[in-house]
Amino acid sequence: MVSNISAFLSNGENVAFFICALLAIGGAIFMINFTRVVHMVLALAMTFVSLAGLYVVLRAEFVAVVQILIYAGAISILMIFGIMMTKHKGDIEEEPNRPWHNGLLFVGAAGLFGLIFYCIQTTQLQSGELPEMADNTLEIGKQLFSLHVIPFELMSVLLTVAFIGAIVVAKKEED
Structure with missing residues (x-):
């Protein structure tokens, strides 16, 4: 099992x-556990950026x-603007003291991790090679602006209407 891990990490x-x-x-996990909304948005942005790193890999x-x-970029900034434009109460509710709760959560998470790790290590997968695409960005662009141009334009109109609606709602609350 250790040789599998060292072989995996050699690449x-x-x-x-x-x-x-x-x-x-x-x-x-940080996004779920933080209590301040701005910290939650920053943790969510970290998740989004790391997912982009996975896509690059x-x-x-x-x-x-x-x-x-x-x-x-856009959704995180939109969330921060939404936070800044709304009013929040200054007091934070105290969570009840449950000493067994965190321990049981840790044991459950470690058990789930161990089970998934064991299943991955014992599973025999077939190896194969996928054909290398010449340029996936070019193919996406061809598909987007030839076959899917109407849904693309409808989505841009929908996003513009949603943005204008958010501005109107924010202005009404201000008055």
Whole structure:
């Protein structure tokens, strides 16, 4: 089992995948556990950026760039603007003291990790090679602007209407 781990970590792509996966999982866990909304948004942005790193490792560069532009950039900024435009109470509710709760959560998570790790190590998968695409970004662009141009334009109109609606709602609450 240790030889499988050392063989896995001997490849740079696998190490990058492992680091990006840990950052994505860590960001998701932090997002759930933080109590301040701004910290939650930053943890969510970390998850989005690490997912973009996973896409780069998987040779989907276009999806990685879109992930950073749309999710890590636009949605995170939109969430922060939404937080800044709304009023929040200053007091934070105290969570009841449950000493067994965190211990049981840790034991359950470690058990699940161990079970998944054992299943991955004992499973025999067939190896194969996928054909290398010449340029996946070019193919996506051809498909997007030839076959799917109407849904693309409808989505841009929908996003513009949603943005204008958010501004109108924010202005009404201000008055």
